[in-house]
Amino acid sequence: MKRESILREKSYAFAIRIVKLCGSLCEEKKEFVLSKQLLRSGTSPGALAREAEYAQSKADFINKLHVALKEANETAYWLQLLKDTDYLEEKMCKSIYSDCDELISILVSSLKTLKNS
Numbered sequence: 001m002k003r004e005s006i007l008r009e010k011s012y013a014f015a016i017r018i019v020k021l022c023g024s025l026c027e028e029k030k031e032f033v034l035s036k037q038l039l040r041s042g043t044s045p046g047a048l049a050r051e052a053e054y055a056q057s058k059a060d061f062i063n064k065l066h067v068a069l070k071e072a073n074e075t076a077y078w079l080q081l082l083k084d085t086d087y088l089e090e091k092m093c094k095s096i097y098s099d100c101d102e103l104i105s106i107l108v109s110s111l112k113t114l115k116n117s
Helices: 003-028 033-052 058-084 090-115
Strands: none
Touching: 003 033, 003 058, 003 090, 033 058, 033 090, 058 090
């Protein structure tokens, strides 16, 4: 499986988890502000990875993956904040944070490979 398809698959699965988590936060915890930020940043890496598939150039492709990386890192921030403010349980946070960390690792690895090629 090519790295891009791994990124596509993982980022889409992560976005699904984020959408479901945000729905749960709104419905069960009545938390709307932080969850909206999480929804935006957590679904962006997948959208940017898809957008990068039709980049106009290698530089454009790299730029889109850089932005995806920044969004994934921001998502990690919101997850940590939600945990530390008791909106997100430790177990759930660890699970989804692990997925976020994996997505960040894939993006970093992809960017390193692209820059060295």
